[in-house]
Amino acid sequence: MAYPKFIADGMLGKIAKKLRIFGFDTEYLANTDDNTIIKINFDKKRIILTKDRQLYTRSLSLNIPCFLITLENESENLITIMKEYNIEFIFHITNKYTRCTLCNGALETVTKSSPTVLNNVPQKVLEYVDNFYKCVICQRIYWNGTHVNEINKLVDRINKNIGKK
């Protein structure tokens, strides 16, 4: 099954970031009004995520896929999104399937000895990390550090609450 693609509205920056880390293709539209969001998604290729009940109602009346975020707790919201779209399992985060948190670009592996890694990664990180990834669009470098362990705790929690296990 193909992963759904999302559009997150301006209020959902943190959720958009998490979805990208999980590997979901997620447009984040900060400072974009409802008309524009609907126009952008008129081909219905993405699911609009919003806390705005008006945008939700309008999207549904136009048959545009939309999911209303109603909870305050971030991980609870992510769990309801996964359940709604029948995602049964999120892979442990290794950056392999992750998308860039800044621009939603795909990541590709990049060798440790390449100038882009050597020039952009702190020396301390180079001492203990071997695998690096680069955003194909904005060139930002990613690696598995302590933030990945934190994210994986969240992934474990979500996985426990979705799927058929």
Ligand SMILES: [Zn+2]
């Ligand atoms: Zn990027």
